[in-house]
Amino acid sequence: MVYRTTPRMERRKAKRRRRLLDVATRLFADRGYHKTTVPMIVAESGSSTGAFYFYFANKEELFLQLLLEIGERVAGQLNEAIAGEKEPLAQMRAAVERLILFLAANPAEARILILEATTLGGGIASTQAEILTSHARSVEKALRAISEDPLPEDPAIAAHCWVGAVYHAVRYWLALPASNRPPAARVASEVARFNLRGIGHPPAREERRPDQRSE
Amino acid sequence: MVYRTTPRMERRKAKRRRRLLDVATRLFADRGYHKTTVPMIVAESGSSTGAFYFYFANKEELFLQLLLEIGERVAGQLNEAIAGEKEPLAQMRAAVERLILFLAANPAEARILILEATTLGGGIASTQAEILTSHARSVEKALRAISEDPLPEDPAIAAHCWVGAVYHAVRYWLALPASNRPPAARVASEVARFNLRGIGHPPAREERRPDQRSE
Amino acid sequence: MVYRTTPRMERRKAKRRRRLLDVATRLFADRGYHKTTVPMIVAESGSSTGAFYFYFANKEELFLQLLLEIGERVAGQLNEAIAGEKEPLAQMRAAVERLILFLAANPAEARILILEATTLGGGIASTQAEILTSHARSVEKALRAISEDPLPEDPAIAAHCWVGAVYHAVRYWLALPASNRPPAARVASEVARFNLRGIGHPPAREERRPDQRSE
Amino acid sequence: MVYRTTPRMERRKAKRRRRLLDVATRLFADRGYHKTTVPMIVAESGSSTGAFYFYFANKEELFLQLLLEIGERVAGQLNEAIAGEKEPLAQMRAAVERLILFLAANPAEARILILEATTLGGGIASTQAEILTSHARSVEKALRAISEDPLPEDPAIAAHCWVGAVYHAVRYWLALPASNRPPAARVASEVARFNLRGIGHPPAREERRPDQRSE
DNA sequence: GATGAATGAGGGTTCATTCAT
DNA sequence: CATGAATGAACCCTCATTCAT
Numbered sequence: 016m017v018y019r020t021t022p023r024m025e026r027r028k029a030k031r032r033r034r035l036l037d038v039a040t041r042l043f044a045d046r047g048y049h050k051t052t053v054p055m056i057v058a059e060s061g062s063s064t065g066a067f068y069f070y071f072a073n074k075e076e077l078f079l080q081l082l083l084e085i086g087e088r089v090a091g092q093l094n095e096a097i098a099g100e101k102e103p104l105a106q107m108r109a110a111v112e113r114l115i116l117f118l119a120a121n122p123a124e125a126r127i128l129i130l131e132a133t134t135l136g137g138g139i140a141s142t143q144a145e146i147l148t149s150h151a152r153s154v155e156k157a158l159r160a161i162s163e164d165p166l167p168e169d170p171a172i173a174a175h176c177w178v179g180a181v182y183h184a185v186r187y188w189l190a191l192p193a194s195n196r197p198p199a200a201r202v203a204s205e206v207a208r209f210n211l212r213g214i215g216h217p218p219a220r221e222e223r224r225p226d227q228r229s230e
Numbered sequence: 231m232v233y234r235t236t237p238r239m240e241r242r243k244a245k246r247r248r249r250l251l252d253v254a255t256r257l258f259a260d261r262g263y264h265k266t267t268v269p270m271i272v273a274e275s276g277s278s279t280g281a282f283y284f285y286f287a288n289k290e291e292l293f294l295q296l297l298l299e300i301g302e303r304v305a306g307q308l309n310e311a312i313a314g315e316k317e318p319l320a321q322m323r324a325a326v327e328r329l330i331l332f333l334a335a336n337p338a339e340a341r342i343l344i345l346e347a348t349t350l351g352g353g354i355a356s357t358q359a360e361i362l363t364s365h366a367r368s369v370e371k372a373l374r375a376i377s378e379d380p381l382p383e384d385p386a387i388a389a390h391c392w393v394g395a396v397y398h399a400v401r402y403w404l405a406l407p408a409s410n411r412p413p414a415a416r417v418a419s420e421v422a423r424f425n426l427r428g429i430g431h432p433p434a435r436e437e438r439r440p441d442q443r444s445e
Numbered sequence: 446m447v448y449r450t451t452p453r454m455e456r457r458k459a460k461r462r463r464r465l466l467d468v469a470t471r472l473f474a475d476r477g478y479h480k481t482t483v484p485m486i487v488a489e490s491g492s493s494t495g496a497f498y499f500y501f502a503n504k505e506e507l508f509l510q511l512l513l514e515i516g517e518r519v520a521g522q523l524n525e526a527i528a529g530e531k532e533p534l535a536q537m538r539a540a541v542e543r544l545i546l547f548l549a550a551n552p553a554e555a556r557i558l559i560l561e562a563t564t565l566g567g568g569i570a571s572t573q574a575e576i577l578t579s580h581a582r583s584v585e586k587a588l589r590a591i592s593e594d595p596l597p598e599d600p601a602i603a604a605h606c607w608v609g610a611v612y613h614a615v616r617y618w619l620a621l622p623a624s625n626r627p628p629a630a631r632v633a634s635e636v637a638r639f640n641l642r643g644i645g646h647p648p649a650r651e652e653r654r655p656d657q658r659s660e
Numbered sequence: 661m662v663y664r665t666t667p668r669m670e671r672r673k674a675k676r677r678r679r680l681l682d683v684a685t686r687l688f689a690d691r692g693y694h695k696t697t698v699p700m701i702v703a704e705s706g707s708s709t710g711a712f713y714f715y716f717a718n719k720e721e722l723f724l725q726l727l728l729e730i731g732e733r734v735a736g737q738l739n740e741a742i743a744g745e746k747e748p749l750a751q752m753r754a755a756v757e758r759l760i761l762f763l764a765a766n767p768a769e770a771r772i773l774i775l776e777a778t779t780l781g782g783g784i785a786s787t788q789a790e791i792l793t794s795h796a797r798s799v800e801k802a803l804r805a806i807s808e809d810p811l812p813e814d815p816a817i818a819a820h821c822w823v824g825a826v827y828h829a830v831r832y833w834l835a836l837p838a839s840n841r842p843p844a845a846r847v848a849s850e851v852a853r854f855n856l857r858g859i860g861h862p863p864a865r866e867e868r869r870p871d872q873r874s875e
Numbered sequence: 876g877a878t879g880a881a882t883g884a885g886g887g888t889t890c891a892t893t894c895a896t
Numbered sequence: 897c898a899t900g901a902a903t904g905a906a907c908c909c910t911c912a913t914t915c916a917t
Contacts, residue, residue, distance in 0.1 A: 024917075028880075047349050049264060053908065065882050068909065133348050134262050144405060151402070169412055172399055172420040179398020180391035180428070187366070187390040190359060197384050205387040213395070213428035239897085267890060272900095279892080280899050289891065451896075458901075477779050479694060483887065495903050498888065563778050564692050574835060581832070599842055602829055602850040609828020610821035610858070617796070617820040620789060627814050635817040643825070643858035669876085697911060702879095709913085710878050719912065 032070045034060050036084070039077055044123035048078060048131050075137040082132050082139060085124045086146040092117045093150070103161045104216055107154070111181055111210055112203035114150075118185045119199035125189060129182050151178045158214055177210045247285045249275045251299070254292055259338035263293060263346050290352040297347050297354060300339045301361040307332045308368070318376045319431055322369070326396055326425055327418035329365075333400045334414035340404060344397050366393045373429055392425045462500045464490045466514070469507055474553035478508060478561050505567040512562050512569060515554045516576040522547045523580070533591045534646055537584070541611055541640055542633035544580075548615045549629035555619060559612050581608045588644055607640045677715045679705045681729070684722055689768035693723060693776050720782040727777050727784060730769045731791040737762045738795070748806045749861055752799070756826055756855055757848035759795075763830045764844035770834060774827050796823045803859055822855045 038060045042051040053074055057067050071077040096113035100106040118125035132143035155174035159166065167173050184206045188196055211217065253275045257266040268289055272282050286292040311328035315321040333340035347358035370389035374381065382388050399421045403411055426432065468490045472481040483504055487497050501507040526543035530536040548555035562573035585604035589596065597603050614636045618626055641647065683705045687696040698719055702712050716722040741758035745751040763770035777788035800819035804811065812818050829851045833841055856862065 021917075024878095024880080031880090047351065049349075050351065052906085054906095063882050064884090064909080065911085066880075068911095069880065074908070130348050133345050134264075136262070136265070148402075167420055167423065169416060169420055172402070172412070172417055173424050175399050175402040176395035176421055176424040179394040179396070179401075181394070183362075183394020183398065184387055184390050186394070187363075187387070197387070201384060202387055205382055205384055206391055208382065209388050209391040209428040212430060212432075213424040215427060215432065217430070243897090268892085269890075278899050279901090280894090281897090283892070284897075454896075454899095454901080461901090477781065479779075480781070482885085484885095493903050494888080494905090495890085496901075498890095499901065499903095504887070560778050563775050564694075566692070566695070578832075597850055597853065599846060599850055602832070602842070602847055603854050605829050605832040606825035606851055606854040609824040609826070609831075611824070613792075613824020613828065614817055614820050616824070617793075617817070627817070631814060632817055635812055635814055636821055638812065639818050639821040639858040642860060642862075643854040645857060645862065647860070673876090698913085699911075708878050709880090710915090711876090713913070714876075 028070075031060075031062065031066065035062060035067060035070060035077070036081060040081055040123050040127065043078065043081070043131055044126040048135060075135070075139065078127075078132075078135065079137065079139055079142060081127060082142050082146075085128050086142070088121075088124070089114065089117065089128070089146065090149075093153070103157050104211065107157050108207045108211060110153075111207040112200075114181060115185055115203040115206060116199050119188060119202070122189055125185055129186055129189075147178055147182070150181075151175050154178065162215065173214055176213060180210055180213070181206055243285075246275075246277060246281060250277060250282060250285060250292070251296060255296055255338050255342065258293065258296070258346055259341040263350060290350070290354065293342075293347075293350065294352070294354055294357060296342060297357050297361075300343050301357070303336075303339070304329065304332065304343070304361065305364075308365070318372050319426065322372050323422045323426060325368070326392075326422045327415075329396060330400055330418040330421060331414055334403060334417070337404055340400055344401055344404075362393055362397070365396075366390050369393065376431070388429055391428060395425055395428070396421055458500075461490075461492065461496065465492060465497060465500060465507070466511060470511055470553050470557065473508065473511070473561055474556040478565060505565070505569065508557075508562075508565065509567065509569055509572060511557060512572050512576075515558050516572070518551075518554070519544065519547065519558070519576065520579075523583070533587050534641065537587050538637045538641060540583075541637040542630075544611060545615055545633040545636060546629050549618060549632070552619055555615055559616055559619075577608055577612070580611075581605050584608065592645065603644055606643060610640055610643070611636055673715075676705075676707060676711060680707060680712060680715060680722070681726060685726055685768050685772065688723065688726070688776055689771040693780060720780070720784065723772075723777075723780065724782070724784055724787060726772060727787050727791075730773050731787070733766075733769070734759065734762065734773070734791065735794070738798070748802050749856065752802050753852045753856060755798075756822075756852045757845075759826060760830055760848040760851060761844050764833060764847070767834055770830055774831055774834075792823055792827070795826075796820050799823065806861070818859055821858060825855055825858070826851055 035056060039051070039056045042055055042059065053064065053067055056077075057064055067077075071080065092113050093110050096109040097106045100109045118128075128143065128146065132139050134140065151171065151174040154177045155170050158170050158174060162170075184202055188199070188202050208217075250271060254266070254271045257271060257274065268279065268282055271277075271292075272279055282292075286295065307328050308325050311324040312321045315324045333343075343358065343361070347354050349355065366386065366389040369392045370385050373385050373389060399417055403414070403417050465486060469481070469486045472485055472489065483494065483497055486507075487494055497507075501510065522543050523540050526539040527536045530539045548558075558573065558576070562569050564570065581601065581604040584607045585600050588600050588604060592600075614632055618629070618632050638647075680701060684696070684701045687701060687704065698709065698712055701707075701722075702709055712722075716725065737758050738755050741754040742751045745754045763773075773788065773791070777784050779785065796816065796819040799822045800815050803815050803819060829847055833844070833847050
């Protein structure tokens, strides 16, 4: 008798599937969703058309898997960052910085999340929206928690500004030729500064005093 | 016989071209670039394939025209808004608000500029980038002009945050069901507040009164 | 100015369409629906994939067109045959004979109607059923009109026997090697004899008298 | 150790094979040959692709097995029916009725024999033809035996009419919604009546009484 | 014997683009 | 200038079949 599925087989399957996902990530990021063909992914993976459709229902579904995976990794980063701080403000700053560092370290994933997912059907764009919106919701929640100022009439808007600032800054950074990009850490702290100020919390001590503000 | 080209013919040509552009705008915004086919545009325009390729080199080129046009209209709005104010800060605020009001009033154009252009090749994405970057450059310039704070090490980053906040807020607003969208004006002022604060210029307690603004 | 559609163009279109239909008829009859590919039809027609899908929504639709056309031609034959006779019995006989002669003269069409259409989806099998059933209904009507015997409890059954006899005889005839097929006319009269007797009307004079029947 | 093949193994093999055949029968009848995939059969049988190809050379071969089996069962029914009667005419009537009752009681098998087999290659259509032809030959033989009338010039034709009537009637019956089908027995006797008349043997006025039948 | 992952030829179909009319 | 019929490369996907485990 032979095992229904041996652990070894299981491992090989996982590996193949992963290879397809990884190759697809690179191709999607480099050439875009539409210019990446299934034959391409298959060829670069050293796999076959049949294998592709054994692992994924179709090209769109593969992309969706990718996106969900990225969403989870991002969420994981954010949770970790937040768990590392006690104060809400420090948490928000940490989250921004961690997110930017993560995206900068994983540019292909960043491109897929920020750019490619934007215009695709089949629940992809809405999954992207879900991910971004969930960030915005966290920001909004924090915003409500810490605000000393009178709250904006519509904190959701500020929250989306926050998210937009983060992702657009990353987009800008990714668009720069790799040779003269500023260090990701600087982008991270700059964006954090912009956003914290944006919600009324100038991050550094000396900036906190209103009388030192521009006048 | 007739002149090589009569003024009347000129006018009709222009009209046809315009109709194609307008129909395409709507279709691209509604269905996305890839799901909009040339036959569709042609059919809805009451035109013909031949006409299409007489006026535009190809589908991509049509989209590019659209995008450039939108870019110009947006720039026009910004210039007008800026021209209406004297003080740099007031100009920045005015620009943000005008831009948001314009995009909210022209959602199809907004979708094309913000979403559809993002993932297209053939110089489209780079044209989009150029439009957004030119906004960012204006912001950066203004930023350098007004800042009394120690400038951020990299003002370009703050500038891109600014732009990202604007466009992402609009994107959020567009994604809401039209029935329960907040008034565009509120979005405009909220984003302006966020951004001005982001660059270190929080409006004074009573935000509305110009005399209390940082100056 | 040029005509929207010139008569000449119209004729060329009709011709092309016809050529595709004709080639498809032959291929479907020879190789069956599933083993006939669109590229095959296109190649033999000296046409192109694009042209194929310009004229027909898809392969199935082409087949359906074919089937409907055959159905109409058959109906035309039947109507002609019936119109040529006054007495119901003579009409029935004429219809059977004409139908058989027609099918024998158009074996490809016969194969498509009798065989290929049987197992196809997309409304094809039901169209076939429609055609055969309409024959059966005519037979049933005639049956009710002429019957002197006590009518069968369920004349629809006899009617379908009639139709089955006709088509199965043709199928048998088509399956014979062309070299030793009996003349179609003989098949026609033999089937007519079988069917008329089947409904209680021995066709020949000497057979009509019951006392002369087999005993 | 174990015997090369124990009786128990034999039995399990037979059972598996049977299960594949049975599931395939149902699927072929319900969805048609082409829309039934090997994975489907395998999944519904709780078996595996490998097992499938252990028991059958390929999909076509499985179908052929099915068809041969059905052919044998039908032949068995016919033989039984004939054995139960002495007089040729009674035998012919009994055969028709038994056949119809059998097909009505086994609609999946009927569909496979009558419909699905019609358009398949690989010797399937010809096997179907053989089955039907063998019925026709029996009919023809009986026809020659009993006929007192001048024989038709081509008794094979009448024989095929006979067969066509039977199968087409069943096909008609199968196509009716199960809710308002006439009883199979009525179809059987109606078809028998039609066919016996068709070959010149009308049952006497009171059809049911055997002593009044032509003899 | 049994499994199911892997193969890949080949299918139908789409659509941007061309060009004879 | 205008038309729309015609092109064909290229796509995504299916599924019968094989074979390493």
